[in-house]
Amino acid sequence: MPRGLKSKLCAHEKCHQAQQATEHPMGAQAAAGGRAQPATDYEQTNRIDKTVFTLVCYLLYKYQLKEQITKVDMLKNIIQMHKSHFHEVLKKAAEYLEMVFGLDIKEVDPNRHIYVLINKLDLSYDAMMSDDRGIPxxxxxxxxxxxxxxxxxxxxxxxxxxxxxxxxxxxxxxxxxxxxxxxxxxxxxxxxxxxxxxxxxxxxxxxxxxxxxxxxxxxxxKMKVLEFLAKVHDTIPSAFPTWYEEALRDEEERAQARVAARARISAMASARSRATSHSFSHP
Missing domain, CATH: 1.10.10.1210 (MAGE homology domain, winged helix WH2 motif)
Known part of the structure; x- marks a missing residue:
């Protein structure tokens, strides 16, 4: 792991020791139920949530380097003592990557358990909002x-x-x-x-x-934003009819504006052509 990111992780982990589980990126989900937990359950949830966060950072690091991700490496380098919670940890990490970074984790080789991160958005969006490390x-x-x-x-x-x-x-x-x-x-x-x-x-x-x-x-x-929200929630844009209709109207208005702009450009080009032709025919 690059020293910059690794030092950030170490500093964050020290600070994180003093925080409650609800302060963790995954903590909001755990707190949503509002139920009091026995101390042992609370500590277990806290440890798993910390593992989820560390896994997110590890997956982003692999994404930056364009390296394949294996279950073996995740278990060895990150999950370690929580091997029995592998699927739970990976699921929570995947949800966070989707919502915050627009990344989807896919298992491309079920036999060797190899995964890759795929950007849900167009590459142009990835480029416009990435820092120098390539994290979208x-x-x-x-x-x-x-x-x-x-x-x-x-x-x-x-x-x-x-x-x-x-x-x-x-x-x-x-x-x-x-x-x-x-x-x-x-x-x-x-x-x-x-x-x-x-x-x-x-x-x-x-x-x-x-x-x-x-x-x-x-x-x-609006349509592209709605498509992104729909992907995050594993559905389609038309599942939100009111917003979908508004997005369709926006698409139509954009199309009309493009047609009008092309017409103006064509008219201006034609006018310049006539003016140039007139100046040559009347020296």
Missing amino acids: KTGLLMTVLGVIFTKGNCATEGEVWQILNVMGLYEGRMHIIFGDLRKLLTKDLVEQKYLEYRQVANSDPPCYEFLWGPRAYAETS
């Missing part, structure tokens, strides 16, 4: 765009964080991959024109909301 951030962006879309094309800051909390992403906590999540959402992605972040009119005390930025409108669409 498009899953996070598409999730936020999806929240905005499904909340009527404008989502309050609270609504966005509510969904991110379910994914185990919390405001005010440094994420091992994304770093300062609040800065990423309210500054970095805003400066890159993927999101707009503004104060809600007449709010006192002031509260804020997110909208799609101009670059999001240019580089993706």
Whole structure:
């Protein structure tokens, strides 16, 4: 593992020892039931959740290097004493990779138990939102765009964080991959024109909301965002009829705009051609 990522993992693990299970990326799922657990069960869940998080980092490392992933390596290097929980750990890691990074883990060789990570999104999206290590951030962006879309094309800051909390992403906590999540959402992605972040009119005390930025409108669409959300939930876009109809209308409007733009370009080119022809015929 590269020293930078390995040192991050070590530092995170030391800090993580003092945290509760509900503070872990997978902890939100464990806490959802709201049931009190015996101490032994709680400790077991906590240990498994830590293993899930470490496995996520390991799988991302393999993804960066474009190396194959084997069950043997996962058991030897990561899961170790939790071998009997292999399928549970892998399932939780897969869910997190889907929601946050837009990555899907596939078993390509059932006999030798070889796995690969596949980007659910187009390669253009992967390129536009990857850091220098090649870890895609498009899953996070598409999730936020999806929240905005499904909340009527404008989502309050609270609504966005509510969904991110379910994914185990919390405001005010440094994420091992994304770093300062609040800065990423309210500054970095805003400066890159993927999101707009503004104060809600007449709010006192002031509260804020997110909208799609101009670059999001240019580089993706409501249909593509809905397709991503549908893939994450193992369904199809038409399973969400209201949003699907809106996405279809958006596709139609985009198609009409493209036709109109081509017509304007053609008219301008024709006008220039006539002007050039006229200047040559009348020296």
